[in-house]
Amino acid sequence: MIEAVGLTKRYGDKTAVYNLSFQVRPGMVTGFLGPNGSGKSTTMRMILGLDNPTAGHVTIGGHPYRRLPSAARHVGALLDAKAVHGGRSARNHLLSLAQLSGIPQRRVDEVLGVVGLQDVARRRSKGFSLGMGQRLGIAAALLGDPQVLLFDEPVNGLDPEGILWVRNLMKSLAAEGRTVFVSSHLMSEMALTADHLIVIGRGQLLADMSVRDFISANSADFARVRTPEGEQQQREKLTSALTEAGGHVLPELDGALRVTGLPLPRISELAHSADVRLWELSPHQASLEEAYMRMTQGAVDYRSTTDQKAGFAQPPAPGAQPPTPVPGQGQPGWYAPPPPQQFGPGPQGAPAAAPHGAPANPYAQPGPAAPQGAPNPYAAPTPQPAPAQPPSAAPSAPPAPSSAGPGGPAPSADAVAAASGPADLTQRDSEDNR
Structure with missing residues (x-):
């Protein structure tokens, strides 16, 4: 049995666990639940003697973990399945643990069969998948045939068959009279596996009752x-x-x-x-x-906010000039150009006409095919003299020369500049023809 009395752990100004008291009894699977950052991992580390409590104490079978004779034969734990030397094979990893704890070598092959890794026992663990690593960690916890077992997220990375296997394994271990303490975030698995629940939030005890009573309450x-x-x-x-x-x-x-x-x-x-x-x-x-969710809604530290894509836009720098408007934007018939692959290969018709007084749209969709003998609208423009403007009248923006049909390149900066103000089109057309 695991018993914690007034367990408290502080890291500087942060209190990870505060005045936590509970019992984990043998013969049942006890689920250990709580939001991220609630102190579950810290509590398990204190149970295993990896962290010293600031106040209070925790015992296993009436003794602190560090005072247990041959602790590996009494307590098995899976806290981090990645804590394996990647260059060792699965069998050698378990063999080294067995030799350190005085466990017979035959037990290594037994647990490899229990977790289903007997066919890859001589493969290096660095090539293992996440689920295979979890199975190896469970094998290490079972190595000493202990009476007390602690598992932190034991089904992480396992496929449905592996999850079912872990569920049945936990139940069978508890049915043998062992103490099984399981931390998990999968509520569906806890509902099917656990008999009793210990729920903490922000390092403090929230509930210590059976699954049925917890749901009803x-x-x-x-x-x-x-x-x-x-x-x-x-x-x-x-x-x-x-x-x-x-x-x-x-x-x-x-x-x-x-x-x-x-x-x-x-x-x-x-x-x-x-x-x-x-x-x-x-x-x-x-x-x-x-x-x-109802029990722990007030003990969640990490909450998501609404994903506002506008919030990713950087504010304009002080004194920055507003972007130059695209000619024709906002006028009737204007639209954003589609991707280049949406245009057909080659000219099939004349571009759509621009509204009166608006510059030509070089991205306009092609219209119906031109009749035979009609002039080619995609041919190089003929030089035209600029129309005379009366001195008192404001110059109007002449149409920009269309130098690209469907599938052609985007208009150049010169074309945009020509569309935005008066210019000598005769000279520009002559340069284009050259």
């Missing part, structure tokens, strides 16, 4: 009641009868009724007395995960 049990569909009068009649009897009735989204405050036999009697047919009358109990 941290959830609201209710009954689901369903009347025949389309018979609204029967539903209303049943709701009235249940409410008058002291029940609390809430409608659910699927048309059923959630009833609290009345046991199932009483609900059945009331429905029969009111001459209401029932299509469903079933009890509902919260899962271990729901009960755990």
Whole structure:
């Protein structure tokens, strides 16, 4: 049996575990639950003598771990499956542990068979997968055939078959009268494996009770009641009868009724007395995960915030100039250019016409095929003299020359500059032709 009394551990100003007292009894699987940073690993390290408590004490079978004679034969532990020399084979790793603890060599081959690593026993552990490493760590914990076993996340990295194997292994070890203490974040596995729970939050004890009592104490049990569909009068009649009897009735989204405050036999009697047919009358109990979340919601240190992608944008530097607007952006017919691979290979038609007064859009989608004999809109432009502007009139921006059709390159900086202000298009066209 493991017994902790007033266990406290401080690291400088941080208190990892505070005044923690509990017992882990033999003959059952005891789950050790708590949010990240709640002190579970620190507690296990103090149980195994790896960390000295600041206050309080913890014993195994009435003795501190360090005073146990031949501790490996009394206590087996899996805290970190990666704590293996990568250059050693699985068999040599276990053999070295056995020799240090005076365990017979034949036991090494036995535990390799128990965890299913007998076929890879001579392979170096650095080539093991995460699940194989977990199996090797479990084999090391079982090496001395101990009466007390501690496992920290034993199913981490295992496939469904491996998880089922670990579940059955824990139950069989407890059935033999051993003390099994398991820390895990998988609530579904704890619900299927553990008989008793010890829950801590921020280093303090939150619960020490059976799984059944823990779920009942941290959830609201209710009954689901369903009347025949389309018979609204029967539903209303049943709701009235249940409410008058002291029940609390809430409608659910699927048309059923959630009833609290009345046991199932009483609900059945009331429905029969009111001459209401029932299509469903079933009890509902919260899962271990729901009960755990309700218990520990105030002891979670690491919470996620809403993922606001706008928050990743860097604020503009002081004095930075606003970006130059793209010509035509925001006007009717303008849109962002699609990826280049979306354009067809080669010109099949003329580009879409720009709105009146707007510069030509070099990314406009191709229109219908031009009739035979029509001028090629993708040919090099013919030099045109710039139209005379009256001195008093503001110069209008002439269309930018379209030098790229569908599938062609993006407009150059010169083309953008030409579209944004007056320029000598005759000289620019002459340069392009050259």
